[in-house]
Amino acid sequence: MAWRIVIAGGGFGGFYAARALERLLKANSAEVTLVNEANFMLYTPLLPGAAGATLDPRHVVVPLRSQLQHTDLVIGEVTGGDPAHCTLGVKRIDGEQIELVYDQLVVALGSVSRTLPIPGLAEHATGLKSLSDATALRNRVLTCMDIAESLKDPAKRAEYLGFVFVGAGYAGVEGLAELQDFAAQAIELYPRCRAEGMRWALVEAKDRIMQEVPKGLSEFAARELRTRGISVRTETTVKEITERDATLSDGERIPARTVVWTAGVKPSPAVGKLGLLLDRSGRVMVDRTMRVEGFQHVWAIGDCAAVPDPARQGQACPPTAQHAIRQGRLVARNVAAALGNGRMRRFRYRTKGVVAELGHNKAVALTLGVRWRGLPAWFIARTYHLLLMPGMGRKLRLLVDWNVALLFGRDTSAPGRLGSPTPLQEGDDLDG
Ligand SMILES: Cc1cc2nc3c(=O)[nH]c(=O)nc-3n(C[C@H](O)[C@H](O)[C@H](O)COP(=O)(O)OP(=O)(O)OC[C@H]3O[C@@H](n4cnc5c(N)ncnc54)[C@H](O)[C@@H]3O)c2cc1C
Structure with a gap:
């Protein structure tokens, strides 16, 4: 009988694990099943590009079926599990448990x-974690400008032209930079808004933005954002958010109807329902082979797992795509080894580089210890994503989108209801 391998989650970690398992195990020796909420893997580092309209939202995802030939895909939600009895509960897309x-x-x-x-965070702020978040943000910027353009009261107009990002990691800095770049282009089409001007702020609790990159690059990124008129507020937190403004820890009140929350992540809620040992931050406790403590046949990887970081004694790996990808590939080898193919290995990867786009064809990058900034870093960032994006068709889509945006600017249409069909009217009376 073939071994049954189930992968819960088809993001960076799960997708690369499935792909590696397809290569490592013969199709008739194992049945690999991947459970994911959607039929695609979201390429999150390009999400800011979708929000900032340099990329079509559909081009920042990888359709799982077209990339995985021998994996059985179950679209649905993992609802719980019993590792002692080797079962995983799934609510399939059709509603069946x-x-x-x-x-x-x-x-x-x-x-x-x-x-x-x-106060007010859950009601009035939005995240930047999913494709719908990115699309909604892009549409929101345009809707705010459309409303502001029709208002006579400058104070009210300022609320619609105020944008605050809270949290200055990858998602916050890249998201704000791309969206501000997009808005700066779009505002040319709104004379009243242009006269008023926009206000953008980036709020960070720590003493510098982008803790993921060395201090020099982080300072370059902050300077770059400031020269565009963005207010970068370090060692500052948000105290309260209302429909119309955000109040900071230093007492300043920023009029803003758009507040984006990008201040950190926690494991997906389903992780807590799997009957596995979790650390204080809710991540699954694993050893250096990524095997879950207490269970020989369960493994955990990516953002939801506390994989010991080879680069930092006593700490878990940071929640990044580059770690999740390597863990996915390695866990596949270790699963194969547990089934008698090859030998078990420990996770040894140390961060080799980081790239972060800042809009305006600028970026910061660190590659094998070499620091890059500005245009060369931007070129490295785009080349890196182009190489990493799976599938030739997907790579070409990125190339075309990027070049069209470079030549003709970003697309400023706001197809807000894309994907929601227009309801049909009540039937007309045929006699009437
Ligand atoms: C805007 C943004 C920009 C980023 N930029 C970078 C970057 O430049 N470089 C970098 O290294 N990292 C970056 N990251 C971080 C990176 O996205 C994550 O570290 C990476 O995605 C983690 O991979 P993963 O497989 O653990 O999780 P994910 O890629 O998030 O995959 C998890 C999968 O599980 C699915 N899932 C969750 N719960 C359930 C459930 N109950 N049932 C079924 N399916 C479920 C999800 O739908 C998803 O498909 C960025 C993140 C964001 C949000």
Whole structure:
């Protein structure tokens, strides 16, 4: 009988694990099943590009079926599990609750935005974690300008032209930079808004933005944002958010109807329902082979797992795509080894570089210890994503989108209801 391997989550970790398993195990020796909420893998580092309209939202995802030839895909939500009996509960897309039985399980459920008990946060702020977040943000910028353009009261107009990002990691800095770049182009089409001007602020609790890059590059990124008129507020937090403004810890009140929360992540809620041992931050406890403590046949990787970081004694790996990809590939080898193919290895990867786009054809990058900034870093960032994006068709889509945006500017249409059909009217009376 073929071994049954189930992968829960089809993001960076799960997708690369499935791809590697397809290569490592003969199709008739193992049945690999991948459970994911959607039929695509979201390429999150390009999400700011979708929000900032340099990329079509559909081009920042990888359709799982077209990339995985021998993996059985179950679209649905992981609802719980019993590792002692080797079962995983899944609510399939059609609503049916099923139970998958496995010999080996890989948990790769990723993370969700980590929120804090700040008044008004849940009601008035939005995240930048999903494709719908990115599309909604882009549409929101345009809707705010459309409303502001029709208002006579400058104070009210300022609310619609105020944008605050809270949290200055990858998602916050890249998201704000791309969206501001997009808005700066779009505002040329709104004379009244142009006269008023926009206000953009980036709020960060720590003493510098982008803790992921060395201090020099982080300072370059902050300077770059400031020269565009963006207010970068370090060692500052948000105290309260209302429909119309955000109040900072230093007492300043910024009129803004758009507040984007990008201040950290926590494991997906389903991780807590799998009966596995979790650390204080809710991540699954694993050893250096990524095997879950207490269970020989369960593994965990990516943002939802506390994989010991080879680069920092006593700490877990940071929640990045580059770690999740390497963990996905390695866990596949270790699962194969547990089934008698090859030998078990420890996770040894140390960050080799980082790239972060800043809009305006600028970026910061660190590659094998060499620091890059400005246009060369931007070129490296785009080349890196182009190489990493799976599939020739997907790579070409990126290239075309980027070049069209370079030549003709970003697309400023706001197809807000894309994907929601227009309801049909009541039937007309045929006699009438
Ligand atoms: C805007 C943004 C920009 C980023 N930029 C970078 C960058 O430049 N470089 C970098 O290294 N990292 C970056 N990251 C971080 C990176 O995206 C994550 O570290 C990476 O995606 C983690 O991979 P993962 O497989 O653990 O989780 P994910 O890629 O999030 O995959 C988890 C999968 O599990 C699915 N899932 C979750 N819960 C369930 C459930 N109950 N049932 C079924 N399926 C479920 C999700 O739908 C998803 O497909 C960025 C993140 C964001 C949000």
